[in-house]
Amino acid sequence: MAPKTAFGKHTAARAVSRARRHTRVRKKVVGTAERPRLVVNRSTKHMFVQIVDDSKGHTLVSASTMDAALRSTEGDKTSKAKKVGELLAQRAKDVGITAVVFDRGGNRYAGRIAALADSAREGGLEF
Numbered sequence: 001m002a003p004k005t006a007f008g009k010h011t012a013a014r015a016v017s018r019a020r021r022h023t024r025v026r027k028k029v030v031g032t033a034e035r036p037r038l039v040v041n042r043s044t045k046h047m048f049v050q051i052v053d054d055s056k057g058h059t060l061v062s063a064s065t066m067d068a069a070l071r072s073t074e075g076d077k078t079s080k081a082k083k084v085g086e087l088l089a090q091r092a093k094d095v096g097i098t099a100v101v102f103d104r105g106g107n108r109y110a111g112r113i114a115a116l117a118d119s120a121r122e123g124g125l126e127f
Helices: 009-028 077-095 112-122
Strands: 037-042 047-053 058-064 101-103
Parallel strands (some): 037 101
Antiparallel strands (some): 047 058
16 A cells, blocks of 8 residues: 555646636636636746636636735735735736636635735725
């Protein structure tokens, strides 16, 4: 029997569970021209966020920790997620987007996901 570590079968099971949650969320969450979908993609180091109009299939606004403005930011991953939320809210406001539907991508609404959502709300986006 394989040892129970953070690698191997348990990592694969975690990914399958997240994909299942994401499918369940995407059944209900659809972005329109009036309320586009705010999509969150999270990796181990970085966070990528987009605002998408699903009726056209176009990305309207995006932000990530890979942006030049945030690349040199110091701090932990949660503080970087807050900065990404602020940047996304500012860019959305510049384009004229005020209301969005939040798609957490199957991730739990805690930690970096919650920090991003809270800072985007403080920046003026309405969920």
